[in-house]
Amino acid sequence: AHAWGRANLEKGDAIVLTEMEHHSDIVPWQMLAKERGVEIRYVPVLEDFTLDMEVYEASLEGAKLVCVVHTSNVLGVRNPLERIIKLAHQFGSKVLIDAAQGVPHDRIDFDAFGADFMAFSAHKMCGPTGIGALLVRPDTFEEMQPFMGGGDMIETVTIEGSTYQTNEHKFEAGTPRIAEAIGWDAAFGWMESLDLEHEHKRMLEIARYTATQLRALGMTVYGRHDDSDSAVVSFLHPTLHSEDLAHLLDARGFAVRTGHHCAQPLLHRLGISGTVRASFYLYNTMEEAEMFIAQVEKIVERFA
Helix, strand or coil: CCCCHHHHCCCCCEEEEECCCCHHHCHHHHHHHHHHCCEEEEECECCCCCECHHHHHHCCCCEEEEEEECECCCCCCECCHHHHHHHHHHCCCEEEEECCCCCCCCCCCHHHHCCCEEEEEHHHHCCCCCCEEEEECHHHHCCCCCCCCCCCCEEEECCCCEEECCCHHHHCCCCCCHHHHHHHHHHHHHHHCCCHHHHHHHHHHHHHHHHHHHHHCCCEEECCCCCCCCCEEEEECCCCCHHHHHHHHHHCCCCCEEECCCCHHHHHHHCCCCEEEEECCCCCCHHHHHHHHHHHHHHHHHHC
16 A cells, blocks of 8 residues: 555545455555545345455456455455456456465466465464565566665665665565574465465364354354355354353353454445354364354353
8 A cells, every 4th residue: 555555546546345354454555545546346245245346346346456355354255356357457447365364275377377466474374473574576566665764674864865776675674584484384374374265174074063053052153155165154153152152161161253354345235233252263163163162052042
């Protein structure tokens, strides 16, 4: 938003977002729109938890940038990115993929993928917090300008002015996150040894079991758990408040997330204020899911 958006977008340009974006892929563009007069268009989410692709295609005329989440952190739905990218490029739009939920589950070839930008975070893939990565196509990289001033990003500094490095360091002002980078490298090294395709199928099986059992207990589950989706299960009980349910689960040793998951437009679209979200990853087992369901059943029997 700072390095490319400010240098390439002006009043009258448009950015296409979706209703299922994380706040981190909404707020920066809203700030830029307020500053520059850029138009923001939102692609709605349908009843089956997928994007309205007809509205998406109709929104591309005059758009300079498309920003879309790889996989929803609330629904677990993996978007049809190949089609999204192809259509955007046909209209001359660049594409930014929020792959924070995608990279931990899939080996993505960024060059083959065809997106112009792809962002992801270390802490979603067993790495440290506070560090992430932005991959940029070389031609798009040349259109970006420095936006943070400080050490490391400069080539020369004089009283009269400064010149900047020509590589990625021109965006890194100050001391880099050295310890976090070393920790993330260790996480990458460990994940390289895994069969991610096998793990994805295993985790999805756990999520499908959990979703089925929760529905049988009267819960509403938000998501579809198709083969390409991720293993998150967002749910609500018709009478038990999500915060209460989460505290009761916490007391029994199960950590879940509640609230709007930094995706308030999506929750508003679903007509709810929050969900309980159980997220299964590499370290989880089917036995843990079975124990989870057993405790949910006891809670429902006692408090619902």
